[in-house]
Amino acid sequence: MDNSKSAAEFKPTQGVRRILAAAGVNPSDKDAYWIGWHMEKPVKYARQHCELLDLPVAVNAYLASRRVEVPPPEAWHLVLDCGYKRLSDGRF
Numbered sequence: 001m002d003n004s005k006s007a008a009e010f011k012p013t014q015g016v017r018r019i020l021a022a023a024g025v026n027p028s029d030k031d032a033y034w035i036g037w038h039m040e041k042p043v044k045y046a047r048q049h050c051e052l053l054d055l056p057v058a059v060n061a062y063l064a065s066r067r068v069e070v071p072p073p074e075a076w077h078l079v080l081d082c083g084y085k086r087l088s089d090g091r092f
Helices: 014-022 029-048 055-067 075-081
Strands: none
Touching (some): 014 029
16 A cells, blocks of 8 residues: 555545445545545456456456455455455355
8 A cells, every 4th residue: 555645645536435425434535545445446357357247246256356366365355345245145
């Protein structure tokens, strides 16, 4: 992470703010910026794999791609990447 940014550079997009507001949370601009950064990662993956039009299929494919990384990501990274969404089997 680039910690050399000033506080003014950590501005979340309006879309991220709307999603967070709909979820009933109001984090600081810096926290909202990083939440949005993590939320964008699976979206970018889905865009690169346009055949994955079904959202649950795209999410599962993205998570599978992350789990085979070397070294594998920590579990909390996967939770952030899923936008704090509980997986279908009831685990995070």
